[in-house]
Amino acid sequence: MSFSNHIKSSLQPKRLAVKLNAKGEQFVVKGHPWVFSNSIVKINDNAKTGDLAIVFSKNKNKVIGLGLYDAHSPIRIKMIHQAETKVEINAAFFYQKIQLAFNKRLELFQTNTNSYRLLFGENDGFPGLIADVYNQVLVVKLYSEIWLPYLDSILKSLQEVSKSKTIVMRLSRGLKLSQNHAIKDGEVVYGLLENEVVEFVEHDVNFSANVIKGHKTGYFLDHRDNRRRVGKLSKNKTVLDVFSYAGGFSVHALANGA
Structure with missing residues (x-):
């Protein structure tokens, strides 16, 4: 199976060596998914979007996380792996x-x-x-x-x-x-x-x-459980839905006798 006829990109990723300031490093170690541009103190000069950012600790030169570099965002590195274990990004x-x-x-x-x-x-x-x-x-x-x-x-x-x-x-x-x-x-x-x-x-x-x-x-699937919960709470009650995109909460309320 291949999507190559549809999914084409001019971006060719490479590896980047990254060091952060103390605050940025602390965030990565604690599992925060973002590294902001002002946390980066050292990085390759030719860093481009999509490059694999290998984040090293400031003092021990130990890998503490892996992320993807985004040249167009103040969230410069978006983390994809915390370095408890070694992995290949493939x-x-x-x-x-x-x-x-x-x-x-x-x-x-x-x-x-x-x-x-x-x-x-x-x-x-x-x-x-x-x-x-x-x-x-x-x-x-x-x-x-x-x-x-x-x-x-x-x-x-x-x-x-x-x-x-x-x-x-x-x-x-x-x-x-x-x-x-x-x-x-x-x-x-x-x-x-x-x-x-x-x-x-x-x-x-x-x-x-x-x-x-x-x-x-097309829909807000992340609210599945919230809609079910509202449906149960709405049983045999009168409900006013004042913020509705697809009627999800209203329909669940109706299905429970509201």
Whole structure:
């Protein structure tokens, strides 16, 4: 399986040696996912977006973390690995992280549902990348160019782990303007999409999301449990939903007799 006809990038990543000031180093050691530009005291002169940043401790010259360099953001390095163990940043590394994220979400399938957020950005070690599954359609939202050099292998792993039949790419405003790729917002990069409005089930309740034109990935799957909770709290009550995008909270309330 290859996405190379769709996913092309002019970025060729290399390795960077990075040293931080005391405050920045402390944040990385404690597991913070971001390194701001004013924390960097030493780095290669020709650092470019997507390069692998190897962060060394200031005194012992020990690797304390790995991240991806972003030349266009004040969050200059987005961390992808804390250096408790040595790893190679390759397709197998990303596959393992995606499989781990999926395993954490297996509990979500204990209710009648076929929609879930597979990758929660920084929380799963993928800063600036969100992956949502609607039925058998996977929607990947990119917020940073750092992922462009690695996207082909990441998409393969996402498809293999989620068993999705279709993959749709969504881009942030900045990525839409980027000259470093040929991806279009809403482009189907794997499989076929019969209808841009995808029907799915969330805790026995039927919904739909426009995965091509909808906000973000088409729906707010990160609020799945909140909507179920509100539904239960709303049983036999009168409910006013004053902030609604897709009616999720209202529909769950209605389904519980509100």
